[in-house]
Amino acid sequence: MKTNRRIIHIDMDCFYAAVEMREHPQFAHRPLAVGGASGRGVLTTCNYPARAYGVRSAMPVFKARELCPQLIILPVRFELYRAASKKVREIFTRYTDLIEPLSLDEAYLDVSHLRRPGAEIAAEIRATILAETGLTASAGIGPNKLIAKVASDWNKPNGQCIVAPSKVDLFMRELPVRRIWGVGPKSATRLSENGIETCAQLQLKDKTWLAQEFGSFGLELYKLCRGIDERPVQANRIRKSLSNERTFSKNLESLEACQQALIRQHDEMIEDLRQSAPDRKIAKLLVKLKFSDFRRTTAEMPGQKPDLKHYQQLLREAWGRSGEPVRLLGIGVRFAESEGSSEQLELAL
Structure with missing residues (x-):
């Protein structure tokens, strides 16, 4: 792969939980999670001691307590996390103006214009974050956003991984298909049933086969398994929409499970607004679902108030179109066009 681009993906380690551990150092080495405290609530995130028990984000509280009875669950404190995120983003601006935040705890940075090695820049950014916020971050460095994002998860927590352009082919060939963004447990199982465990094996399949097996996502897989991603880092975009999206490590099997996840995401979106x-x-108000078979659907309605009841209505409508387990849930709003603007608004879910 010939390219001069150097993209860093910074991903804060168990961000909400890490901020709470910083505020409560007595909990630093104990299993801790952030989220709903009731038995019907769900977890937003958890620290690594909790993950050792099998506790995961988006897991119902009752299930988390079954796995880890001593789990400490703290309520979500958005103001605290936003303050920490703001400080981290200020550190990013010391290195580049080409910053594309993905959420409070992760962002892409394009450092192609800097003469220093990307790995050196990433290590310095991570050290600065730790020194000034007390929080750890992991980083991936690569020639595009896809590679950087995959690499940032390679040496978590508090680590980094660099993939040079000349190493992309090798990196992708040896990469398990389950590590590709968008490949969940069911699709990984379907690939495995066809003898596909690595991207090298997936690269042997043509576009026709991939489209037949996975629909439009199959065409994405054709490029993803080869490490192809030409998307630029988009900084300072005029926000036409605002959304909150989650891809779940374990599919949501029922409408009730989706409703519980919706409550958490709605709270986060309202605070973001x-x-x-x-x-x-x-x-407009919108709800997007991606089902276990990778089919997608979006339900929307005109409206100026992002009330939870409206999103619950949209969720029931979207769920009713399939009833299959849900692997991704997104909710959002489209902003009204500014006076005199004829641009079409798109929801970046």
């Missing part, structure tokens, strides 16, 4: 777009007029 209050912080980042308090004066923007809302035109």
Whole structure:
């Protein structure tokens, strides 16, 4: 792969839980999670001691307590996490203006214009974050966003991985298909049933076969398994929408499970609206689902108030189109066009 691009993906380690451990050092080495405290609630995230018991984000509280009875569960404190995120992003600006935040705890940085090695820059950024916030971050460095994001998960927590352009082919060939973004347990099982465990094996399949097996996602897989990603790091975009999306490590098997996840994501989105777009007029409300068979559907309605009841209505509508287990849930708003603007609004779910 010939390219001069150097992209860093920074991913904070168990961010909400890490911030709470910083605030409560007595819990630093104990299993800790952030999320709903009731038995019907779900977890937003958890620390690594909790993960050792099998506890995961988006897991119902009752299940987490069955796996880890001594689990400490703290309520979500958005103001605290946003303050930490703001500090981290300020550190990013010392190195580049080409920053594309993905969420409070991760972002892409394009450092192609800097003469220093990408790995050196990433290590310095991570050290600065630790020194100034007390939080650890992991990083992936690669020639595009896909490679950087996969690499950032390679040496977690508090580590980094670099994939040079000349090493992309080898890196992708040896990469397990389950490590590709978008490949969940069911698709990994389907690939395995066809004798496909690595990207090298997936590369032997043509577009026709992939499309037949996975629909439109199969065409994405054709490029992803080869490490192809030409998307630029998009900084300072005019926000046309705001959304909150989760891909679950374990599919949500029922409408009730989706409703529980919806409550958590709605709370986060409302806080994001209050912080980042308090004066923007809302035109539409949307819910997006991706099912276990990779089919997608979006339900939407006109409206200016992002009330939970409206999203619950949209969720029931979207769920009713399939009833299959859900691997991704997204909710969002489309902002009204500014006066005099004819641009079409798109929801970046």
